Amino acid sequence: MKIAIIIVRVLLGAMYLFASVSYFLKLMPEAPQMSADQTTFMAGVMISGYLMPLIKITELVGGILLIFGRTAPLAAILVFPVTLNIFLYHAFLGPKDLPMVSVMLLFNLFLFYAYRHKYLPIVSK
Numbered sequence: 001m002k003i004a005i006i007i008v009r010v011l012l013g014a015m016y017l018f019a020s021v022s023y024f025l026k027l028m029p030e031a032p033q034m035s036a037d038q039t040t041f042m043a044g045v046m047i048s049g050y051l052m053p054l055i056k057i058t059e060l061v062g063g064i065l066l067i068f069g070r071t072a073p074l075a076a077i078l079v080f081p082v083t084l085n086i087f088l089y090h091a092f093l094g095p096k097d098l099p100m101v102s103v104m105l106l107f108n109l110f111l112f113y114a115y116r117h118k119y120l121p122i123v124s125k
Helices: 002-024 036-048 051-067 069-092 095-114 116-123
Strands: none
Touching (some): 002 051, 002 069, 036 051, 069 095, 069 116, 095 116
């Protein structure tokens, strides 16, 4: 179980690290063709001016924290809203990448399960 936790933690951290670094360094190619709903959603996110950089900074910090094992329980909580939003975006607006995004969500949920003993003091009396 310990090796599985390390593998999942590092893979999820690497995914978030790659996504955020490539955004800030402009390494990603042009976005693929999007549907009208996807375009509307992305236009709203981009027009806000702050939301996309905030998401990418959260991904960067979460990815770094996941790679360092000591802070992984905190990172799992930090990146879960981003993971859930990415999953729901693909589930409702663009199911093309849904299998990969489902794996990300499962990785995050697995980390919640693996670190449940760290979260119990938060919710217990």
